[in-house]
Amino acid sequence: MPQRPIYRIAALAVSAAVLLSSASFGFDAAWQSQFTLPAYAAQDPLTAASRDSGDLTGAPDANAAVDPVESPADSPVGSDAAGASEGQHSAAAAPQPSPIPAPQQSVALSNRIVDYDISVKLLDGGQLEGSETLTWKNPGRKPVTDLYLHLYPNAFAPGSTFLNESNGQLRGVKMTPGKDGAMELSELTTEDGETLLPRLRYVQPDDGNAQDRTLASFRLPKAVAPGQSVTVRMKFTVKLPQVFARMGQAGDFVMAGQWFPKVPAYETAGVRGRAAEGWDLHQYHGNSEFYSDFGVYGVKIDVPEDRTVAATGFQYKQPVVKDGRKTYQFYAEDVHDFSWSASPDFVTAEDSFSSAGVPGVRIKLYLDPLHAKQEERYMHAAKSALAKLGEWYGDYPYTTLSIVIPPADAEGAGGMEYPTLVTGAAAKDDNPGYELERTLVHEIAHQYWYGIVASNEFEEAWLDEAFTSYTEDKLMAAIYGVSARTPIESLYMTNPLPLKLDAWNYGSSDAYAENVYMRGKLVLKAIEAKTGEKTMSKIMRTYFQKYRFKHPDSQSFQRVVEAVTKDDWKDFFQAYVYRGESADFAVASIRTEPDGEGGYQSIVLLTRTQGSPQAATVQFGFKDGKTVRKTWDGIQSHIQIRLQSASPLSYVAVDPMLDIVLDHSRYDNYLKAEAPARKRTKLDVTLGQLIDAIVGSMAW
Numbered sequence: 001m002p003q004r005p006i007y008r009i010a011a012l013a014v015s016a017a018v019l020l021s022s023a024s025f026g027f028d029a030a031w032q033s034q035f036t037l038p039a040y041a042a043q044d045p046l047t048a049a050s051r052d053s054g055d056l057t058g059a060p061d062a063n064a065a066v067d068p069v070e071s072p073a074d075s076p077v078g079s080d081a082a083g084a085s086e087g088q089h090s091a092a093a094a095p096q097p098s099p100i101p102a103p104q105q106s107v108a109l110s111n112r113i114v115d116y117d118i119s120v121k122l123l124d125g126g127q128l129e130g131s132e133t134l135t136w137k138n139p140g141r142k143p144v145t146d147l148y149l150h151l152y153p154n155a156f157a158p159g160s161t162f163l164n165e166s167n168g169q170l171r172g173v174k175m176t177p178g179k180d181g182a183m184e185l186s187e188l189t190t191e192d193g194e195t196l197l198p199r200l201r202y203v204q205p206d207d208g209n210a211q212d213r214t215l216a217s218f219r220l221p222k223a224v225a226p227g228q229s230v231t232v233r234m235k236f237t238v239k240l241p242q243v244f245a246r247m248g249q250a251g252d253f254v255m256a257g258q259w260f261p262k263v264p265a266y267e268t269a270g271v272r273g274r275a276a277e278g279w280d281l282h283q284y285h286g287n288s289e290f291y292s293d294f295g296v297y298g299v300k301i302d303v304p305e306d307r308t309v310a311a312t313g314f315q316y317k318q319p320v321v322k323d324g325r326k327t328y329q330f331y332a333e334d335v336h337d338f339s340w341s342a343s344p345d346f347v348t349a350e351d352s353f354s355s356a357g358v359p360g361v362r363i364k365l366y367l368d369p370l371h372a373k374q375e376e377r378y379m380h381a382a383k384s385a386l387a388k389l390g391e392w393y394g395d396y397p398y399t400t401l402s403i404v405i406p407p408a409d410a411e412g413a414g415g416m417e418y419p420t421l422v423t424g425a426a427a428k429d430d431n432p433g434y435e436l437e438r439t440l441v442h443e444i445a446h447q448y449w450y451g452i453v454a455s456n457e458f459e460e461a462w463l464d465e466a467f468t469s470y471t472e473d474k475l476m477a478a479i480y481g482v483s484a485r486t487p488i489e490s491l492y493m494t495n496p497l498p499l500k501l502d503a504w505n506y507g508s509s510d511a512y513a514e515n516v517y518m519r520g521k522l523v524l525k526a527i528e529a530k531t532g533e534k535t536m537s538k539i540m541r542t543y544f545q546k547y548r549f550k551h552p553d554s555q556s557f558q559r560v561v562e563a564v565t566k567d568d569w570k571d572f573f574q575a576y577v578y579r580g581e582s583a584d585f586a587v588a589s590i591r592t593e594p595d596g597e598g599g600y601q602s603i604v605l606l607t608r609t610q611g612s613p614q615a616a617t618v619q620f621g622f623k624d625g626k627t628v629r630k631t632w633d634g635i636q637s638h639i640q641i642r643l644q645s646a647s648p649l650s651y652v653a654v655d656p657m658l659d660i661v662l663d664h665s666r667y668d669n670y671l672k673a674e675a676p677a678r679k680r681t682k683l684d685v686t687l688g689q690l691i692d693a694i695v696g697s698m699a700w
Helices: 003-025 152-156 161-166 369-392 408-413 435-452 462-480 486-490 509-531 533-547 554-565 570-578 677-698
Strands: 088-090 114-123 127-137 144-150 182-190 215-224 229-239 248-250 253-256 295-304 308-311 314-322 325-335 340-343 347-355 358-367 400-404 416-418 421-423 585-594 600-608 616-622 627-632 638-645 649-654 670-672
Touching: 152 161, 152 182, 182 215, 215 229, 248 408, 253 408, 295 308, 295 340, 308 325, 308 358, 308 400, 340 421, 347 369, 358 369, 369 400, 369 435, 369 462, 369 533, 400 435, 416 435, 421 435, 435 462, 462 509, 462 554, 486 509, 509 533, 509 570, 533 554, 554 570, 585 649, 585 670, 600 616, 600 649, 616 638
Parallel strands: 114 295, 358 400, 400 421
Antiparallel strands: 088 347, 114 127, 127 229, 144 215, 182 229, 248 253, 253 340, 295 325, 308 340, 314 325, 347 358, 416 421, 585 600, 600 638, 616 627, 616 649, 649 670
16 A cells, blocks of 8 residues: 555544544533533442452542533633523522532542441431441551441530530530430441441540540451451441530531541551551540541432532532432542531532632532621632632642531531531621631631641641641731731730640640640741741741641651751750740849949849740840840840940840740840839739739630
């Protein structure tokens, strides 16, 4: 055959191949709306995916025939598609907002240790009835003979450690008497149907409280070898409490947080400095929050027909309505928890958003009717926060972000974070102040430090809460021009304790909040004060990028600080993170007398009784109105300064510009020179007591 026809045929073949392959990228269906449901929406992704022990992704089959759709990242924000207007709205009776199409190919971002396939039914009286197929992969190098389960709803049963420690109160909300919660496993079997329920036992590794049933274990019929998986099936029921401590029911509103049997984190050697691999086992405590491994979730939620459901992940096909009930199906990858909320009263809205660091996300609002007119504020806060977080730290890796606003009588469900779902402050009035934005940007910041970095909140809660509080301040300043009152906040410190401390060992909720939220945030601000804002930004971004999906610890963060700054931070972290100190600079004494030559000689004693070495500005004021500033390197625990002056010394002040953010005892930073020693001491004590009393009345 002549060469020319051969070349033509080859060219045609190549062109055909290119056209066929382009279909998988959606080039053949560019006209389709990004709101169109994909073809695989008719399938359950958990059944469509490979489920063998070597593949725990649970993702929709990348090779299945699907209708390509436009990704949100490919469409400008606010563009109309398929006749839908920007920011679709609906009341409870209106059609559900269309879900985002799932990606056609699943790229694992985490190690995906767990795989959950859950079906749950909401019954009358705040009851949940569920079934769960759990697959757990052994990430370690040793065989595992026992599996553990967190049964968190039992925290709301009488005698639990959580209720004993919290005294039935959390964040200003009290548990309603007689409105207890509980969880029961009615079935627990292997894949082959062998019952494991007789092997179940409740364990209390933290306090030995025999009445606490928030953690259970059972022996497996066969040990799980390294890299291998085990699958168990279970059925369970949950009695929801009256909304309290992040979960429950209030009227027709339901917040299901920590509602299903969940496997604890299994840490391999080296994770968070661990010497030997093993389970990280803790009960549900009054102060602590949660910690678990990343995985894949497929969840079916069956509710009365009038309910609208918000949930972690994305809704991958339209709800099925039958016999007065409605079944939703959600799917999520690379998350370590799953929550949902339901109400017949939600006022919904949604919009797509993309920016640098936010490839494409669908923001969904589920508002209490009292806040229906606040939609623009919620959307603006969400978009602005995501944009800044993506710019500062790195990509937001999920395609959805759902925002739930609880009603006033469900206050205990407000202000909480879950993967791809947050709750704002409960709707108490129709035009709230900046607490609306502050609460929301705080919870969205949690998507990074709680959701993606995923620190151990049992043992090092500051790595989430303090980092989120620090980021909250940055967001409020950048978006709304609302600056933090750092010098005032440092005065709130009344009981400094180590930041690397088990949450329940702080004792009171006040001590927990003061240290984990406030003092931890000030530690980060102190690092920023020493390094400068630009370097601190690099530290935070480097830490996020290095440890996303990795479960870091305090030493991980210290190593990043040292790597970025090229300095030794051992003393700083030992003082403020591990020993729980605050800085305490003081003017201990002043002695001024004539020098015999027409001038004056003064001797000033400065002390640093706590904290790590740090430079401090010292201001000397003279009776003729002149002032002099000197810098003390702060290396010594005390220093004596001699001054010669033409005018008598009037006062001395350490850190007059309030730059040392961790100094919470500022009353001794200033001393007047002329007061006699006896009178001066009395004045110091009285002033100190007055300041302590004022600060105590303002504390958490």
